[in-house]
């Protein structure tokens with residue numbers, strides 16, 4: 001299906017994180033060549049969660065020319081070096097998925113293989129001792145990478161943010177409007193289609209008709225255009241990702257500002273803790289077929305660090321993805337395109353990635369089916385690999401203490417994940433496919449952290465004799481320790497950013 005009408009008017013339906021991220025970035029990247037209008041209803045609230053990000057968000061900010069210190073002040077952000085997982089592989093155990101590299105490669109072989117050999121010999125401590133991000137996170141420290149020490153681990157500190165989702169949307173709205181985006185407030189009550197099924201316009205409650213050539217559906221779980229109108233269809237993944245609800249509640253800050261997200265496994269799901277400058281965001285993600293809503297709410301409320309600041313709010317979702325995220329002249333971005341669950345904080349990244357993919361395939365001269373097909377293939381690949389990574393956290397466990405964990409431990413898993421697990425078990429190797437989001441070391445940390453044990457290691461790792469191997473590891477551990485010593489406390493780093501405003 002091809003349409004040769006040139007694009008002039010872009011309509012974004014929805015003003016949550018997805019809508020305003022799309023508006024801000026398209027207004028910047030498309031340089032005022034199109035009219036961009038965002039339609040949102042003050043009566044229909046946004047999901048209001050989505051506070052933990054991954055390092056790619058910095059690319060988004062850079063593309064927009066955002067001043068990072070200002071961003072941190074305006075969104076009450078803190079810095080994030082990774083995610084701590086408590087009680088996942090086994091009750092009482094913890095590990096962290098830290099961003100960034102471990103140690104350093106030798107003879108082109110990844111560091112992890114050397115560590116694995118030493119660990120298999122019983123002579124190496126936990127792999128986190130060779131990760132600056134993980135050791136700094138444990139110590140509550142943070143600094144941005146230092147550009148004047150190119151050979152030091154301090155030059156490579158990938159980080160992300162914890163941010164207030166409401167403030168973030170407001171910040172992006174200010175940015176987008178100052179770059180020419182028009183905003184229409186009101187509820188969309190009707191969607192009009194052309195004879196070929198393409199969307200022609202949306203009609204607001206007050207009768208205003210907003211017409212467009214390209215529609216970006218950012219209407220959240222309602223999926224107003226992509227599903228309610230175009231009936232695109234949805235692939236349900238709840239047999240692999242059984243969590244389908246969450247209670248969320250903010251509470252008063254207490255204790256130190258942690259530079260990482262905490263994800264604690266619970267009897268039928270898990271609980272997040274995300275510390276911001278002014279409050280802590282908390283939520284309990286659970287599987288409704290294994291736990292009642294009341295029990296899930298009471299687990300959350302009984303496990304807060306500080307006094308709750310509101311009543312808990314419930315969110316329902318179905319894990320999975322839209323059959324096509326681009327259908328006719330509608331591109332679904334954000335929750336309207338699907339949702340896995342927030343365990344690895346990937347949703348905001350997927351919004352960013354969808355926008356940059358759309359810019360890559362921008363239908364300037366009309367809609368070409370080959371472009372749309374390629375866009376959808378890339379989108380599916382990205383989502384499916386993230387899905388596998390999240391499933392791994394549930395499946396690779398020794399827990400059988402509740403029916404939920406027993407189900408996850410024994411459930412069938414996608415073939416793509418099975419292959420990764422088998423390869424890792426045999427040799428500790430992970431092969432990153434194409435440009436899938438999570439790199440080898442991300443997978444390795446989670447695999448090992450969840451208790452999956454590699455039987456062997458790469459043969460090149462045995463070219464060092466035992467003393468050389470342990471000296472190599474010892475030096476790196478030493479350097480990482482020294483680097484952490486000179487880093488400032490996370491709380492002090494933020495205080496300096498705030499004070500400079």
Ligand code: FAD
Pocket residue numbers: 013014015016017018019039040041042043044045046047048049050051052053165186187188189218219220221222224246248283315317333334335336342345346347348349351
């Ligand atoms: P919404 O926020 O729901 O916005 C929808 C918009 O559409 C609203 O402005 C609404 O007014 C508008 N709208 C709807 N219908 C109409 C209509 N008829 N007329 C006019 N306007 C309409 N992501 C992360 O990256 N990290 C996380 O830590 C994270 N945690 C999460 C935890 C939970 C429990 C959930 C459910 C999600 C989480 N996410 C997280 C995902 C993240 O919240 C979303 O990706 C992000 O907020 C984008 O939402 P959205 O803009 O697509 O939808």
